[in-house]
Amino acid sequence: MINKINRCLPSYDESFFLLGPRGTGKSTWLKMVYPDAETIDLLKPDVFNQLQSRPESLSGIVKGNAHAGCFVIDEIQKIPELLSVIHSLIEEQPDVRFILTGSSARKIKRSGADLLAARAIKRTMHPFMACELGNAFSLEDAIVNGMLPIIYGSKRKKAALSTYVKLYLREEIQQEGLVRSLGPFARFLEAASFSHGSQLVSSSIARDCCVGRTTVDGYLKILFDLMIASTLPVFTRRAKRAMASTVKFYFFDTGVFRALRPLGPLDALSEIEGIALEGLVYQHLLAWLDYSERSESLYYWRTARGVEVDFVVYNEVDFVAIEVKNKEKLDNKDFSGLKSFKQDYPEARAILLYRGERQYLEGDVLVIPAEKYLLNLAPDKPSPDILWRR
Secondary structure, three states: OHHHOOOOOOOOOOOEEEEOOOOOOHHHHHHHHOOOOEEEEOOOHHHHHHHHHOOOHHHHHHHOOOOOOEEEEEOHHHOOOHHHHHHHHHHHOOOOEEEEEEOOOHHHHHOOHHHHOOOOEEEEOOOOOHHHHHHHOOHHHHHHHOOOHHHHOOOOHHHHHHHHHHHHHHHHHHOOOOOOOHHHHHHHHHHHHOOEOEEOOHHHHHHHHOOOHHHHHHHHHHHHHOOOEEEEOEOOOOOOOOEOOOOEEEEOOHHHHHHHOOOOOOOOHHHHHHHHHHHHHHHHHHHHHHHOOOOOOEEEEEEOOOOEEEEEEEOOOOEEEEEEOOOOOOOHHHHHHHHHHHHHOOOOEEEEEEOOOOOEEEOOEEEEEHHHHHHOOOOOOOOHHHHHOO
16 A cells, blocks of 8 residues: 555656655655666665675666666665765766665765765655545544654554664664664653754753763754754744744654653643644645755744744745644634734734634634645645635
8 A cells, every 4th residue: 555655755857865764665656756767775785795895886787787777776875985986977977867865864965975966956755744645644643653654554553663763773873883872872862752842952851861962962963864853943034022042853753753752640641642743743844845845944933932833934935824732622822822923924824723623714813623734735835724715
């Protein structure tokens, strides 16, 4: 079933990097969209050993397969020295395309991927979007298990998520030699899960996991390089008030957040689900804008006094403020952040996503069931609330 799901990422007629965490479906998508491509999988020991010892032998492979106009090199970060060979091949044979997949941007950056800057664009594969799943999408399931394709097809999703997190630690962290010991890093991940959907304060995380702040800063860089976490900046354009300056932090998938976040007697499940719903909306907005090639368009809004709106989309086609509430019935205080934002930015549209079933207008705020909004959020289209206003 997973193989038949059409993804929103468009195909390209040129060489490109396809980046994204493990399990987002990069290889499956490539097999569907480029079935005749010649694949070179660096996760296979024999292939890895040959190309690691002699990166220049890639040239012989390409020239010896003249029938293949497209070459997929899986996990290019395993042998970043291949990039210089690929650059030369593209210069020699402009009609040959290379698709370079990777689950870590760290080694690619270090090895000078800028060599290919004018020759290979960079694209990111995200977890599933609701619009890709259609009627198979379940908001309740997504809040608990996330949207990773590798988890979506599992019959035991909770166990699969736990295994995914552990394998990621072993394969991507330990094998790459990114940390000396997995113990402190595992504690860091647990502590960082409490910052999901919140302002990122590394000193607080350091205190919670009992390591130094500089160590936490290094760990955070690892998460960002591996694309398993990202930050959201504050919207400050034409600010009329004193604004916060601290970014917000999110893991790339709600299911991964839930797998990392410990539960105890003092934790309210509704609070965890609220954070998970906000993260789910975040990952959808991020994928929507990224696939639409407007990735630098997403923010949150927070004044120095703590008045906040969860998300702000601002670009040449959209200006919309979005608040997310994990509740079926709303009261006046749920609209306070959006009302303050509209006072400063009357040009913006305001929407509130919630767990109820009815869509209605509350003043100039359009209240939308979260599931309906996510299902109608599609790349290269504006925020769907535009079509629902009169």
